[in-house]
Each structure stands twice: as structure tokens, then as C-alpha cells.
Amino acid sequence: MDRRTFLQSAALASVAFKSTLAADTKPVRLGVIGPGSRGQEVLRHFLHVPGVSLQAVCDVYEPRFAQVNTLAGREIPHTKDYRELLSHKDIDAVLIASPLKYHAEHVIASVKAGKAVYGEKALGFTPDDCQQILSEVLASKAIYQVGHQYRYASWIQESMRRIAKGEIGDVTHVYAYWHRNNDWRRPVPSPDPDKKLEHLINWRLYRETSGGLVTELGSHHIDMANWVFGEQPESVLGTTSICRYNDGRTVGDNVQATFKYSRGRRLVFSSITDNAKNANELWIYGTGGSVQITIEDATFFYEKKKSNAPSPANKTVVERGVETGASYSTGGEMPYRGEGEKVSITEYEDPTLSACRSFVECVRGQQKPLADAYVGYRSAIACSVAHDAVFTELKTAIPRPRA
Ligand SMILES: NC(=O)c1ccc[n+]([C@@H]2O[C@H](COP(=O)([O-])OP(=O)(O)OC[C@H]3O[C@@H](n4cnc5c(N)ncnc54)[C@H](O)[C@@H]3O)[C@@H](O)[C@H]2O)c1
Incomplete structure (x- = not known):
């Protein structure tokens, strides 16, 4: 035209x-x-x-x-x-x-x-x-x-409101996953001799056009951590690799990154592309409970013992005749597998x-x-820095045993 x-x-x-x-x-x-x-x-x-x-x-x-x-x-x-x-x-x-x-x-x-x-x-x-x-x-x-x-999802807004009122105590950690089981590659029409269509359609797979998994998927989780912590992260440590899909892509097919917020608070983000068990979920951990957020709902779980209760470490605890306490329990520590309390919302609307x-x-x-634009900036700047950090991988070597 x-x-x-x-x-x-x-x-x-x-x-x-x-x-x-x-x-x-x-x-x-x-x-x-x-x-x-x-x-x-x-x-x-x-x-x-x-x-x-x-x-x-x-x-x-x-x-x-x-x-x-x-x-x-x-x-x-x-x-x-x-x-x-x-x-x-x-x-x-x-x-x-x-x-x-x-x-x-x-x-x-x-x-x-x-x-x-x-x-x-x-x-x-x-x-x-x-x-x-x-x-x-x-x-x-x-x-x-x-x-x-x-930011517009009713069950997330309601969760954030309850968290801000102190319902799960002090929030110290957010753990976020976006795990999938596919190669993240889109079909490209042929012929494509100079790979122009490949780069136009699969721009996510190339470092010069993509922020990789931490940006494409993790930006939502970073935004939610920013929301719950009330600030953007101060720094990031990360790592990435191509573990499975060695097909010419130049961004990782998995990524792990830890974002540091003030007062020792952390967001830990993981994305893998060969197992979808966790799919897309985010856990907000506070001293009095946890909230699981998914793209459809949110569920509150409460700690059995609040961390502001007197610590067993300050007392001598004896179980089955064995002195135990903060570092050990004869019964072990199973994950909680019971029902949580679903956040109730009057009506569901697609957040988009x-x-x-x-x-x-x-x-x-x-x-x-x-x-x-500030909401956008605080997540995007963290993604942008993290995208470099996962390649730089500032790390401390772990010595192998000497013969
Ligand atoms: N909010 C969300 O949940 C969500 C979900 C998926 C994607 N996204 C974001 O949406 C954006 C697009 O992702 P997508 O999966 O739709 O990508 P896409 O490749 O499917 O779509 C991008 C479109 O832009 C066109 N395009 C490329 N260069 C252009 C140019 N210079 N001028 C005009 N058009 C151009 C492409 O031909 C294509 O049609 C990304 O930033 C992505 O992160 C957001």
C-alpha cells in the first residue's frame, strides 16, 4: 500500500x-x-x-x-x-x-x-x-x-494487599520458576538462504536481539518481586548454558539468577526448557507464611511456628531421648502437602x-x-543487567580433589 x-x-x-x-x-x-x-x-x-x-x-x-x-x-x-x-x-x-x-x-x-x-x-x-x-x-x-x-490480575492484587497488611509476616524471599518442555523455536518458511527470516521470526534465540529467558519470561516475576519488596533489585548474580538445544542459538536454554534487594532480601529465578513440572509459578516467602501465585490463582499457606515465637535453639529440646532443636529433629522435615487457602475473588477476568x-x-x-514507565523501567533494567550477568558468570571456582 x-x-x-x-x-x-x-x-x-x-x-x-x-x-x-x-x-x-x-x-x-x-x-x-x-x-x-x-x-x-x-x-x-x-x-x-x-x-x-x-x-x-x-x-x-x-x-x-x-x-x-x-x-x-x-x-x-x-x-x-x-x-x-x-x-x-x-x-x-x-x-x-x-x-x-x-x-x-x-x-x-x-x-x-x-x-x-x-x-x-x-x-x-x-x-x-x-x-x-x-x-x-x-x-x-x-x-x-x-x-x-x-499488575491488573485481581487475585494478585488481592494477595499483594494481604501481604502488605502483614499476613505472612516479613517477606524475605521470592522464588520464581518458569519451566517448560519445548525448544522455544518457531517454524520458519523456506527457502531462507541468508537466515533473514530465521532472525526475524526466532529473534528470541539470538543474543543481539534477545534478553533470553530471564527477560522474555522472568521480567514478569521480577516485576512481581519489585512490587512485593517495593523497590528494584540492587544487583544480580546469574548463570546460563545451552544444555539441550545446541541448534545455533546464542542465548541459553536454561537460566538461573539471584537478584539482591535491600535488607538481605532475594529473588531467585529459574527457567529450564526440558521439564515443565513447575511451569510458571512464583512463591513469596514471609516469616509467617507463603503465597503461591500462578497465572490463574493464588494460595496462602501459613507456617506452623512463627519465626517470632521463642526459638527452640534457645532451649534444650529432647525428642525420643535425643537432644535436638533448631538444627535437627528426629522426625525429619517433610514438605507441607496439605491444602492452602485460595484467595477468593468475585470474578475472573483475563489480566490482559x-x-x-x-x-x-x-x-x-x-x-x-x-x-x-517506572514499573517498566524497574523490571527491564534488572533484565538487561541480568542478561549480561548470566554470560559473565562472576564465579568462584570449586577445587577438584587432588590425586
Ligand atoms: N506480556 C506478555 O505476557 C507477553 C507475552 C509474549 C510476548 N510479549 C512481548 O511482546 C513482544 C513481541 O513478542 P512476540 O512473541 O509477539 O514476537 P513476534 O516475533 O511474534 O512479533 C513481533 C512482530 O514484530 C514485527 N517486527 C519486527 N521488526 C519490526 C520493525 N522494525 N517494525 C515493525 N514490525 C516489526 C515482526 O515481523 C512480528 O510480526 C516482545 O517484547 C515480547 O517480550 C509479552
């Missing part, structure tokens, strides 16, 4: 939309940059929010345009150049779901063009990208919401739909989103 046809058809789409709009619903006219897998999913949710219309899409990969038309149920004006999309006056807000490496370019251009932005996580790729995005969003006073949709709905309200009311 040439530039003139693109602009004309986008304007016509806008007029057609206005005529069918309920009088009390202020329109929010959306453009999308990068309607790939996540972009189409978020768009699907946006199209369920009353008053939202899709004006135009931009992608460098041609097959996306037909996919978006199918999703929208009509032909959507399209372009391969995001500047063309941003020049369109009838677009109020832009959904940016391009690969991580392009977030800075696309977000900064969008806020400079006066658009509100729903930007997929992670906020930015490099530390410089993260700072520049934050600075531009603040300078332009643009409405920017980052795609950390779990809740996030889209809330973004639209912010655009209408010119309000700052809950998951704003």
Missing part, C-alpha cells in the same frame, strides 16, 4: 467507525506496531473494549496483514514503515509489540508523535534504551503503560483484558497508568 492510499484508507476507517459509536463512549483509535504473536493477542483484547477501533497496523513481515484482517473482521490499512503509521492524525494510541530490540525506537517515536503507548514488556533492551524511554515518556508527559498485565481496559480509561481520562 503506498503512503497516500494508506493515509486515505485509515481516515475513511475512522469516519465509518465514528458513525456507529455510542454517544457516551469517547473513541480511542488504535494503531499497532508489530502485530505478531503477542501483538495479535493484545489486539484481540483491545477489540473487546467498547469504543476502541483499529485504524492501522505496521509490520515488516507481510503475512501479518492478512492475519490482522482476519482478527479484525475487515481490511485494516497497513504499512511497513512505523513513521507512516505515526503520521496519521486519527490515531490516539499505539500498541507496540515489536521485538525487544526495537522497543526504544518505536516507543520514543510514538510518544514524540503525541500518541499514548501500550508498550509490550520488557520496556527496553539495553540499560541506555531503558533510561531513554523513561526520560522521553516523562518529558513528553505521554501516557505509557507497560505490558506487565499481572483488564490491562487493556484500564489503558483505555487512562487515555480517555488522561491519567497515569498503574503499570507506568
Whole structure:
């Protein structure tokens, strides 16, 4: 589609939309940059929010345009150049779901063009990208919401409220897992002699375009740890390797990282790709209990003995005639296998739909989103530094036995 046809058809789409709009619903006219897998999913949710219309899409990969038309149920004006999309006056807000490496370019251009932005996580790729995005969003006073949709999940909000009231005592540790059993590789059409399509479609597998598992999966867990600890991490230690999928990728197929927060508090994150037993879960440990958070629910468990009760270490404990105590029990220590207490919520809504709905309200009311640029920055900067740390692997060698 040439530039003139693109602009004309986008304007016509806008007029057609206005005529069918309920009088009390202020329109929010959306453009999308990068309607790939996540972009189409978020768009699907946006199209369920009353008053939202899709004006135009931009992608460098041609097959996306037909996919978006199918999703929208009509032909959507399209372009391969995001500047063309941003020049369109009838677009109020832009959904940016391009690969991580392009977030800075696309977000900064969008806020400079006066658009509100729903930007997929992670906020930015490099530390410089993260700072520049934050600075531009603040300078332009643009409405920017980052795609950390779990901030909008009712069962997580309720858990965080109860945790903040002290229900599990002092929170000291968060353990988070995202374990899968697949190679994280997408099919690529052939022929692809110069591997251009491979890098466009499998950008996650290459270090120059991807933050690896710690960013692509762990950014949500880092955001939740930031939320519960009320700050971003101070530093990170990590490691990664290619253990199973030696297929030319340059990011690890597993990663383990420990994020240090103030007062000795820690987030421990693990991602593996050859066993999905734990799947995606996050445990918040406090001195009086634990909370398990999943993508569908949250469950509270309480410690049998609160750690502020008198410590058995200060007393002599005798079990079965054996002196025991803090370091030993004759009965051993089995994991707790009983039921916890599920967080009750009145109704379930997909957090991405809740996030889209809330973004639209912010655009209408010119309000700052809950998951704003600072929320995005605090998770993305940790991902960015961790992505280097897992390669640097600052470590202390463990001596082998001498013969
Ligand atoms: N919030 C979540 O739960 C969640 C889930 C999945 C992905 N994501 C994020 O969404 C983003 C996209 O991930 P994805 O899996 O949809 O990737 P994808 O590869 O499926 O989609 C990206 C799209 O951007 C297009 N693109 C690439 N370069 C472009 C450019 N320069 N200009 C315009 N378009 C371009 C690609 O052709 C593709 O269609 C990533 O940042 C990812 O971390 C978030």
C-alpha cells in the first residue's frame, strides 16, 4: 500500500467507525506496531473494549496483514514503515509489540508523535534504551503503560494487599520458576538462504536481539518481586548454558539468577526448557507464611511456628531421648502437602483484558497508568543487567580433589 492510499484508507476507517459509536463512549483509535504473536493477542483484547477501533497496523513481515484482517473482521490499512503509521492524525494510541530490540525506537517515536503507548514488556533492551524511554515518556508527559498485565490480575492484587497488611509476616524471599518442555523455536518458511527470516521470526534465540529467558519470561516475576519488596533489585548474580538445544542459538536454554534487594532480601529465578513440572509459578516467602501465585490463582499457606515465637535453639529440646532443636529433629522435615487457602475473588477476568481496559480509561481520562514507565523501567533494567550477568558468570571456582 503506498503512503497516500494508506493515509486515505485509515481516515475513511475512522469516519465509518465514528458513525456507529455510542454517544457516551469517547473513541480511542488504535494503531499497532508489530502485530505478531503477542501483538495479535493484545489486539484481540483491545477489540473487546467498547469504543476502541483499529485504524492501522505496521509490520515488516507481510503475512501479518492478512492475519490482522482476519482478527479484525475487515481490511485494516497497513504499512511497513512505523513513521507512516505515526503520521496519521486519527490515531490516539499505539500498541507496540515489536521485538525487544526495537522497543526504544518505536516507543520514543510514538510518544514524540503525541500518541499514548501500550508498550509490550520488557520496556527496553539495553540499560541506555531503558533510561531513554523513561526520560522521553516523562518529558513528553505521554501516557505509557507497560505490558506487565499481572499488575491488573485481581487475585494478585488481592494477595499483594494481604501481604502488605502483614499476613505472612516479613517477606524475605521470592522464588520464581518458569519451566517448560519445548525448544522455544518457531517454524520458519523456506527457502531462507541468508537466515533473514530465521532472525526475524526466532529473534528470541539470538543474543543481539534477545534478553533470553530471564527477560522474555522472568521480567514478569521480577516485576512481581519489585512490587512485593517495593523497590528494584540492587544487583544480580546469574548463570546460563545451552544444555539441550545446541541448534545455533546464542542465548541459553536454561537460566538461573539471584537478584539482591535491600535488607538481605532475594529473588531467585529459574527457567529450564526440558521439564515443565513447575511451569510458571512464583512463591513469596514471609516469616509467617507463603503465597503461591500462578497465572490463574493464588494460595496462602501459613507456617506452623512463627519465626517470632521463642526459638527452640534457645532451649534444650529432647525428642525420643535425643537432644535436638533448631538444627535437627528426629522426625525429619517433610514438605507441607496439605491444602492452602485460595484467595477468593468475585470474578475472573483475563489480566490482559483488564490491562487493556484500564489503558483505555487512562487515555480517555488522561491519567497515569498503574503499570507506568517506572514499573517498566524497574523490571527491564534488572533484565538487561541480568542478561549480561548470566554470560559473565562472576564465579568462584570449586577445587577438584587432588590425586
Ligand atoms: N506480556 C506478555 O505476557 C507477553 C507475552 C509474549 C510476548 N510479549 C512481548 O511482546 C513482544 C513481541 O513478542 P512476540 O512473541 O509477539 O514476537 P513476534 O516475533 O511474534 O512479533 C513481533 C512482530 O514484530 C514485527 N517486527 C519486527 N521488526 C519490526 C520493525 N522494525 N517494525 C515493525 N514490525 C516489526 C515482526 O515481523 C512480528 O510480526 C516482545 O517484547 C515480547 O517480550 C509479552
